[in-house]
Amino acid sequence: MKKTLSFLLAVLTVLTMFSFATQAAAAEPKLVIDAKCNGEYYNVWWTYKSKNAVRFNVFVDGKFDGSKKANSSYSYTYTTDPCTGGIKHKIQVYAINKDSKVIAASNCISRYLPPVVPTLSYKCTSTGYTITGSVDSGTVHGYALYKYNSSKDKYEFYKNFKKSISIKTGNKAYKHTYRAKAYVTYTKTYYSQLSEYITCVPKLEGMKLKTVVSDAPGKITLTWTAPNHNDFTGYQIMYSSYDSFDVYRMQGVAKDKTKYTMNLFAGVCYKLKMRTYKTVSNGKIYGSWSSVKTLYTQPKVEANPNIKYLLNYKVKVGKPGATDCQKLNNCLDKILAKIGCGPKSTYYLYDKVRFAYRYIATEQFKKDGTLGAKGSSSYGTYSEGVVLQMLENKGATGSCYEYNYLFHYLCLRMGLHNTYMVDGMVDASGGGRTNHWWMMMKIAGNNYYFDPRMQRYMNDNKALNFFCLPMNGNNKYSDYFRFYDAKAELK
DSSP: OHHHHHHHHHHHHHHHHHHHHHHHHHTSOOOOEEEEEETTEEEEEEEOOOSSOOEEEEEETTEEEEEEEOOTTOEEEEEOOOOOTTSEEEEEEEEEOTTSOEEEEOOOEEEEOOOOOOEEEEEEOSSEEEEEEEOSSSOOOEEEEEEEETTTTEEEEEEEESSEEEEEOTTSOOOEEEEEEEEEESSSEEEOOOOOOEEEOOEEOOOEEEEEEOOSBTEEEEEEEOOSOOOOOEEEEEEESSTTSSSOEEEEEETTOSEEEEEOOTTOEEEEEEEEEEEETTEEEEEOOOOOEEEEOBOOOOOOTTSHHHHTTOSOOOSOOOOSOHHHHHHHHHHHHHTTOSTTOOOOHHHHHHHHHHIIIIISOSSOOOOOSOOOGGGSSHHHHHHHHHHHTTTSOOOHHHHHHHHHHHHHHTTOOOEEEEEEEEEOTTSSEEEEEEEEEEETTEEEEEOHHHHHHHTOTTOOTTSSEEOOTTSOOOOTTTSOOGGGGGO
16 A cells, blocks of 8 residues: 555656646747848847747857847847858847846758849940949859830840840940849849949040141141041041130041141140040940140241341340259249240240240239249249249249249240340329339340230230330330230231
8 A cells, every 4th residue: 555655656746847847848939030131131030928038149150140138029120240142141049048048049040142232344345345243242153234224214134144244336326224133043043132323335446646736827737546446437636725625626537537737826825635436326436535735836927027036036045044943944944845945846936935925924824913022042033932932833823023034034944145124114004104024135236025914914815915015215115006916916
């Protein structure tokens, strides 16, 4: 009887312990997760109804990614850090109690992440363009190209390509807009989001502009090397008398030419460049511009008794002079090289003097005003100091003193040693007389004056109103237009 009772008690104890163990095991529910890719990330979600969990730790590919605190609704969503695109990743979540122990582990799920959104680039040829796809990181097996359909206002699938795709245009529409998706293929194909769009416009090969010369008044002759290919319609010449082609004109030239002469204004500085073009059904395809050439056209010289000595070389020309400031000498040489009046120039003396005058009067200075007397003895002389300061100020301003001393130094640098600065009284615009500086050149015993600063006030680029005018003995201006008006010279 006692044995039977002891056996029953033992069985009851085992059953009780099993019941407690079963209840303990059943106290924590299963942790089931799911995930979906979202660009470079995964969105993970789960439901876990247990008051014992205080947080959840998320692992991606076995590495800790972050935590999520437990809440009263027992519903959770989590976004991972960016992951490598184009490959499969493993995701698992663990429920953690207040003692930092794992009380439940989720199933380990695997998900493929689409590739990173690609970047498109293109290179033009004479017949079309080549589009290339690339991604910053991750795996990619290829690209799906989408082409814009204007009638439907949407992007439609065009073609798949591995790394690049060549698209020919011929004489058809030459301007299309494209986007692309990167993709990887495993058990199925996974695509990225659409890339930014690119608009491909084919370009022709470049050409070389060889020489630009002016061998007659107002004429410019260009020579160039034809491109290596023959698939173009003709050439375009862009020319302007403005520094940055702000205002310009175009000249078309037939494709069989490699030399062309243009009739422009005489005595004007022009900038020129060229390119090829091809006419297609709905527009033109252009080549890249050649390098820019700068040239002064030869002036148109008519009968003028005041400058006949310059024309006939009667002015004594010596060796190029130098100031006491090497920095200023360098600046003067750069100006003379720009206007084509350097030591190797073949221009007539009259041309050199005139080009230097026109440069100062109409091009070097873009604003009126004065710097004031700020010369420094460190430059050698006071005049060298203010002129150099004016040049270093990029020609923004300049007084009559600075304008005319710069012209004086340019003439000196060209070998004209018989030039002098003059300080005298001139007629004021509001009446009466006012102090003024100008420059004088002695020609065959007679004095002639030049005043690029007064020319600047005229704001007239097509006339030289104060170039080589007679000056009377008491250094006082005569009537400005009684002796010489140069407007007729540049008609």
